Amino acid sequence: MIELKNVSKSFDSNQVLKNISATFKPGITNMIIGGSGSGKTTLLKCMIGLHDIDAGEINYDGVDFSKLDFKEKxxxxxxxxxxxxxxxxxxxxxxxxNVLFPLNMFSDWSMEEKLDRVNFCLKRVNLENINKLRISDLSGGMKKRVGIARAIAMQPKYLFCDEPNSGLDPKTSIIIDNLIREITIEYQITTVINSHDMNSVMEIGDHIIFLHQGQNWWEGANTDLIKAANQEVNEFVFASKLMKSKFQ
Amino acid sequence: MFFYHFGKYLLFLKNVFTKPENFKVYWKEIIREMNLIGVGSLGIIAVISIFLGAVTCIQTAYQLVSNLIPRDIIGVITRDSVILEFSPTISLLVLSGRVGGSISSQLGTMRVTEQIDALEIMGVNSTGFLVLPKIVAAVITIPMLVIISMFLGLMGAYIIGPLTGVISGTEFISGVLRDWNSFIILVALIKTVLFSFLMTSVSAYQGFYTKGGALEVGESSTKAVVYSSVLILFADYLVAQILL
Structure with a gap:
């Protein structure tokens, strides 16, 4: 479980995140949504330690990650x-x-065991017999799937996805979404997805946080999202004609 | 601004020289980099060395017009110029364009495509993993290249001297061996190790902290080549002043 407590972050005089508190539970797909410039990417980067926060706590199963130094992290x-x-x-x-890299770096398994794990992860994302292909030879969807395979190679407890559907066609987007959801449930991972793709949100968003002007503006499930009594949320959710015709 | 970057560069080096997470993975990277830096640069170093040696021989002969000066002095001057200056300094200036530019653009591209972020999220010391193998590989392979360069430079002079009639082969060999002092080889190798370290670390620093996109990657590569070339020339002066 990941718990955010009053997380704030500024870049010079521009406060990007304002007192954000939220809880992300394992086994469900948690999504952070919001318009461009709402602070989604900054929040995700703070959570994974690429940005230091100015105030607040980021707890990974009770351990405040933000207070740890590089080695402790x-x-x-x-x-x-x-x-x-x-x-x-x-x-x-x-x-x-690519998939072997984290195993080489951090596991003391034999090469045979590591290759078994690589093949298992690639099979799990429906990619087989492409082990020797160069990254430049892969399509966008295949790259994302290899990215997922690399992310799950070390059997993570926490999975973060930044815009997993960007640049993908609708069919591949659904495949990627379902894959992330299946992995989350199967391995009981705490998954946090940063997205502004409403199709994804409605498909797999078990728990959603809507960011607006750097604040946790609204929180709930995807079924509640379309009924939310909040102007900013409605403007975001029903921005497209498709969503309007489907749910309004 | 200078002190900001100097301090940041020192902190960068501190991170580079921290204990590797996995020696086996680092060792593989060092071998890969040795191949890229060393074997990959052999061709260009061979070409410039032969021509530099040949040109030095001809130009020295051109300036020694007096019959009172023995002809084998051309061999002495060519030997000292090639070993002390041209092989370590000119080779490293050429390598700062070839190797330094490549290191900077590789790391810059990795930065802007989030590959360095990916390493850091995995818990890998990205500075150490990406930069240490390059520095170690350069410091090992470039002195070897420079020794080859010295030999080829003298060979270039030995071939072109008799061919153009400015000096006979025997006179040239006699000049090369005259008052031989192995210390000049040591000075050249000290220079080479120092220049190799400066070139790889400065280029890596420029690439590692690239911000933006393709344009900034190009700017970082340009800065890497310019700064490392200037630093090589500055260090060349310092070493000459201190050791000679």
């Missing part, structure tokens, strides 16, 4: 899997080497 970081918007795969390595 390592044990928690080993339990974090991250899927980046661009997948952030190492392009000097092939598919197999």
């Amino acid at each position: 390592i044990p928690i970081r080993k339990e974090i899997g991250m899927l980046f918007q661009s997948a952030a795969l190492f392009d000097s390595m092939n598919v197999e080497e």
Whole structure:
């Protein structure tokens, strides 16, 4: 479980996050949504330690991650899997080497065991027999799936996904969404997804936080989202004609 | 601004030289980098060394017009110029464009495509993992390249001297061996190790802290080449002043 308590973050005089508190439970897909500039990416980067926060707490199962130094953070970081918007795969390595990388770095398994795990993870994301392909040879959807395979290689307790559907066609988006949800439930991972894709939100958003002007403006499930009595939430959710015709 | 970057550079080096998470993975990276930096640069170093040696021989002969000066002095001057200056300094200036630019653009691209963030989130010391193998590989392989460069430079002079008639092969060999002092090889190697370290670390620093996109990656590479070239020349002066 990840718990945020009054998290604030400023860049110079611009306060991007204002006293954000929230709880992300394991086994469900937690989503952070909001318009551009609402602070979603900053919040995610604060949660994974890429930005230091100015005030508040970020607790990973009771341990305040924000107060730890680089070395103290390592044990928690080993339990974090991250899927980046661009997948952030190492392009000097092939598919197999990418998924193998965290295992090589942090496990003392034999090479046979590590390769078994790599093949298992690739199979889990429906990618088989592509181990030796270069990253530049993969499609956008395949890159995201390799990114997921790398993220789950170390059997993480926490999974973060930054805009997992950006740049993907609707069909591939649904495949990626379902994959993240299945993995979350199967391994009881605490998953936090940063998205502004309403299709994803309505498909897999078990617990949603709506950020507006750096604040936790609204919180609830996707079924409550379409009934929310909040002007900013309604403007965001029903911005597209499709959502209007479907739910209003 | 200078002190800000100097301090940041020192902290960067501190992170580079922390204990690796996994020696085996680092060792593989060092071998890979040795291949890229060393073997990959052999061709260009060979070409420039042969020509530098040949040109030094011809230009030295051009300036020694008096019959009172023995011809083998051309060999002495060519030997000292090639070993002390051209092989370590000119080679490193060329390598700062080839290797330094490549290091900076590689790390800059990794930064803007979030690959460095991915390493950090995994708990990997990204500075150590990405930069230490490059520095170690450069400090090991570039002195080897420079030794090859010295040999090829002298060979270039040995071939072109008799070919153009400015000096005979025997006179050239006699000049190269005249008053031989191994200390010049040591000075050249000290220079090379220092320049290799400066070139890789400064280029890595420029690339590692790139912010923005493709344009900024290009700017970082340019800065890496310019700063490392200037620092190499400055260090060249210091070493010459101190050791010679």
